Amino acid sequence: MSQQYKALQGFKDILPDEQPYWRLVEKVAVEVAETFGYRRIDTPTLEETSLYRRTSGEGTDVVEKEMYSFDDRPDKEGNSTNITLRAEGTAGVVRAYLEHGMFQLAQPVKLYYLSAPVFRHDKPQAGRLREHHQFGVEVLGDGDPAIDAEVIGLLYQVYTRLGLKNVRVRLNSIGDGNCRPQYIQTLKAYYQPLLDDCCEDCQVRFVKNPLRLLDCKNPRDQAKIAAAPRISDHLCEPCQEHFAATRRLVKLYGVPVEHDALIVRGLDYYSRTVFEFTSSDDNLALTGGGRYDGLAEILGSSHTPGIGFGAGIERIILELKKRGIQPPEAAKPRAFVVSFGKSAEFKDATVSLVAELRGAGIQTEMSYGGRSGKAQMKQSNASGAAYALLLGDNELAGNFVTVKDLQAGGLETEKKQVEVKRVDLVEFLLSGK
């Protein structure tokens, strides 16, 4: 083994054995999204760095220390653009919405994206990679709380259809530009006298991102959090109504939401509805999302409400495995061609048979490299193929194939074998079990 090269830290190969999990998650996600009337969008992996800086917020960890940013090659004038690998899903979709004038379409515009790679320069650990993939949804152009409920209902259905019935859904409202600044003042006023007794992280949060004070897990600060003023009690009238309606409507989708006044989100653009889906037995967030009614304006557009989420596919798969949920097995070959001769004539007969069957859409395998007939039989068995197609002198001379049923039990070879004319072979393989 000369392992000079390894995948980069925090980057992972998705090997063939893993793929069935991905196909399962993707299949369910697409089916549910389309049931809900969402259309797929794919946006580029690279965007201008300033897009993320503006939307996520200058003070956030993502922007400050986790983005993969670099200067693009300079143009003729020697100017280069600083660009960034996708750091989160929403910014690119909103950019595309504005760039392509989707505000001219019937509103709202309901979009989803699938397995989009997201890059963040964190220190890796279980469930946290430097490149991970997200399934996400964004709805733009209407602020109706029925949309908040719909988006959460959609996601919940994805999880339940995957068999993950124990996810926790926590919901909160963090207000809007009207009421949140006042609440933050109230919160800071509450914390100011307690600050000396707070953990170091909270001292930083107090300045950088006061809402996150409520997120602290340090035991010494829990009592302070419990007694802290709640945003829910400080929402302005419209935000209150929106939140009440969201909670009422989301229940109609059968989602067991909990109101958690301590849920705040990391990115600056969120407003009103925020939510998190977590696995029930630990704190690993499976999905985070929320409303971002001010985001389009940050990008210079007119007021455009929006809401969305990003669901980490790797974390969903981790959860599936933890729950012992198996994806459907990969398709096994229908036929495995076994050749009992080694001459060019046999090679040609084997390849032409394989080619013909594959041309007819029948999953067919063969052995490579001139192995013995016995070894080929072993391979055909290991492949899981339904039938071994035997080609020997007799078959070639008589223009037929001996079809052996590999799945039939028992020892009596004759009962499991039947001779089928070449012209009838495709039909034979397409019919039957």
Next chain:
RNA sequence: GUGACCGUAGCUCAAUAGGCAGAGCUCUGGAUUGUGGCUCCAGCGGUUGUGGGUUCAAGCCCCAUCGGUCACCCCA
């Protein structure tokens, strides 16, 4: 980014108190001529993550580095 623990074959793991690096699984070949699964035999596969150091001798001790895991931070 901070801290703790861990790195032996493709995978899962052994290796007494420093003393010739092993097993199971996988893979390949074979057990008489054109027939799988069970069984048996054999083979391939390692500079013990990498680079230094101590020692007659290092998988084992020391340092560094890379990677992994866990907690924090943050987040999906």
